[in-house]
Amino acid sequence: MNNRSEELFAPTTVLAFLCYFFVAASVTFGGAFPAGVFIPNMLMGAATGRLFGSLAEMINSSAAPKGTYALIGSAAMLSGFTRMTAAVVVIIIEATASLDVLAPIILACVISRATAAYLIGASLDERLIIAKGVPFLEQGAALQ
Secondary structure, eight states, X not given: OOHHHXXXXXHHHHHXXXXXXXXXXXXHHHSSSOOOSHHHHHHHHHHHHHHHHHHHHHHOTTSOOHHXXXXXXXXXXXXXXXXXXXXXXXXXXXXXXXXXXXXXXXXXXXXXXXXXXXHTOSOHHHHHHHHHTOOOOOTTOOOO
């Protein structure tokens, strides 16, 4: 990567972006106007992954490119948020057209989903459905 890109995506800049975007996404989600959380989650995951990639590069100079960590972080964040592991893996692999990162993305998505389910339980969408009182079929509901 050229020096200009390294300047633009320095760890301090990425950390500042992550903090700002977390606050901005939280405000827009809680506001009374339509704003999605799908893309903000992917961006925050990419920023977190890039920071992890910077740390990995400091520890081991032959680590994978930071962009690869950003891609994996984006997939992991989205998988933990939506609880859609297989769909997220397919979307990311289709978008990149590369099977080289398939195994790390699957691993990151599975770990992210399991961690989110253990720490939080239901996904945000499911929690919103319950909070609004929208009727829906439970997972084990019997068909009549």
